[in-house]
Amino acid sequence: PDKCPVFAVFYAEFDIKKGPVVRYQSPKNFLDLNLPEGGQSIFDSTSEYIITGSELTGKIITLSTHDVHVMTRPTQITNEKYERNSLLFSIGMVLRRAADPRPFRPLISKLAMTLRNMEIESGILSDPIKVRRTIQPLLERVLISMNSPRWECNLLLDRSTSLNLKLFHPPKPPASPVRNYQVPVLLVRDFQLGYYEWDLAINWVILHIDGITNARQISVKAEVDLEMVLACLRVLKHHGIISVVDMFLYTNRYECTERAAAMLTGREDKLLQEAMDFAVKRPQQHGVTDEHKNNNTGKIPSSSSPININWNEIFKEFDHRRFITFGVVNGLLIRVHSYPF
The missing domain is CATH 3.30.450 (Beta-Lactamase)
Structure with missing residues (x-):
């Protein structure tokens, strides 16, 4: 093999x-x-x-x-x-x-x-x-x-x-430090977090990870010292529980990858559904559920569907910050840094 x-x-x-x-x-x-x-x-x-x-x-x-x-x-x-x-x-x-x-x-x-x-x-x-x-x-x-x-x-x-x-493989090298301006994003489902036995500090920090809030803001919301929050996030990053991305700003510039084109043209239906589940503002919104889902099954219609998708209406139902975060984590978008600014 x-x-x-x-x-x-x-x-x-x-x-x-x-x-x-x-x-x-x-x-x-x-x-x-x-x-x-x-x-x-x-x-x-x-x-x-x-x-x-x-x-x-x-x-x-x-x-x-x-x-x-x-x-x-x-x-x-x-x-x-x-x-x-x-x-x-x-x-x-x-x-x-x-x-x-x-x-x-x-x-x-x-x-x-x-x-x-x-x-x-x-x-x-x-x-x-x-x-x-x-x-x-x-x-x-x-x-x-x-x-x-x-x-x-x-x-x-x-x-x-x-x-x-x-055969004992050498341990993974420690994860790089998490910066206070970086945004942690969970890579596992909520029910999977119960499989791990974290200490009280990490369990408390996990409750404040939403894919939007950066480390400094988590420290304020959770009322936990910033250094402790950064240490907890580094442990989670080391074990592959989270990924960290830059904080979303409307002035940021992103470039689409080929995978993004495949998702939006219906060749990655599962990924498109995951993006919707992650970024939708409220579950079962009227504009998404009744008009844009196939037979009310909770799935985005494929490119072969006769339904004419109105993307402007769909994007009103999404949190743009979480949508961009999902794209960066899953290789759909690449942050473009331009110089001079």
Whole structure:
């Protein structure tokens, strides 16, 4: 799917005769996909960083190539039973270029350390039968789990070893401060606000948000210190409960977008209905309900309706400030700033 962050998971080793080789990968052959003439596969262009010298073993290496991120963790086990007295392997992931690679670092480290411990305890990586039976199914399960909505993987690898991986995304950066002249606009329905457990100050401020009043005016109406109001609005903005726009003035200049044209020509009926619900002065007005709605169902007639819509009459029933606010929040209008004023 388009939103899956992990494209592939692979296990590579250093072969004494061939050098770095990918033993197992999921999906199969992903790192060896054929490219246009003259190009290199993902593995060919990154092999020297997938299997490295001892100076980089135990380190997370991130490369950006072929429009993806390649993350690997080379690991070395020293023991006289191996040829050249060491086993050098690497576990890695191929990530979508738009994905943030930082949350995957602890996952790769834990996966590499789990395989290292299993090799030390039971020789799973140096036994051709055990490694074939274990690694390929493991990579397939990890790939599916890391692309699932839960971003979690829980596997029992053998009688004594379990693998538990959980992807934790870094927290969102704090929202930018709200200015005292900005107007907060609720982005959720009133009944949805009850799903959140806010403190008393935020609950009180929310009651005074109407899409018209700016932060300073809310402070006066709510009889709450301005700094407290700005702090509450910033919290709501951080959680996506509100958006903030410039205060409406009749001297402001706005430019319509293509989406506005689509709405007014009937190609965005749902959006037009939402605009009416947000901006109408009083519900069930005579000019809107009886003459301009389809069959009294509360819906604006589409462009194919035989009813001739009189927009001048309709706009008398709307609060112009809330209508402009709705347009800015939903990408129908763009504020135009001219200089010099």
